[in-house]
Amino acid sequence: MYGFIWRHIPGPRPVKILVALLLLVAVFLLLMEVVYPWVSTLMPYNDVSV
Template identity: 90%
Template sequence: MYGFIWRHLPGPRPVKILLALLLLAAVFLLLMEIVYPWVSTLMPYNDVSV
């Protein structure tokens, strides 16, 4: 999968590295700002019985 992404990024190696880092940052931001807060509302944190 990573090879597929690497082959489809345009430009020489330094540009590909920069684009790959930007993609990683975008995925990280998407997960932290949208996905994880949405999933945390679905988690049963208050349903604890001892």
């Protein structure tokens, strides 16, 4: 899978490294801002009663 992504990024090696890092940052931000907050609302530990 990573080879597939690496082969399809255009440009020489430094450009590929930069684009790959930008993709990693984008995936990280998507997970932190969208996916994890949505999943945390589904978790049962939010229904705490004392």
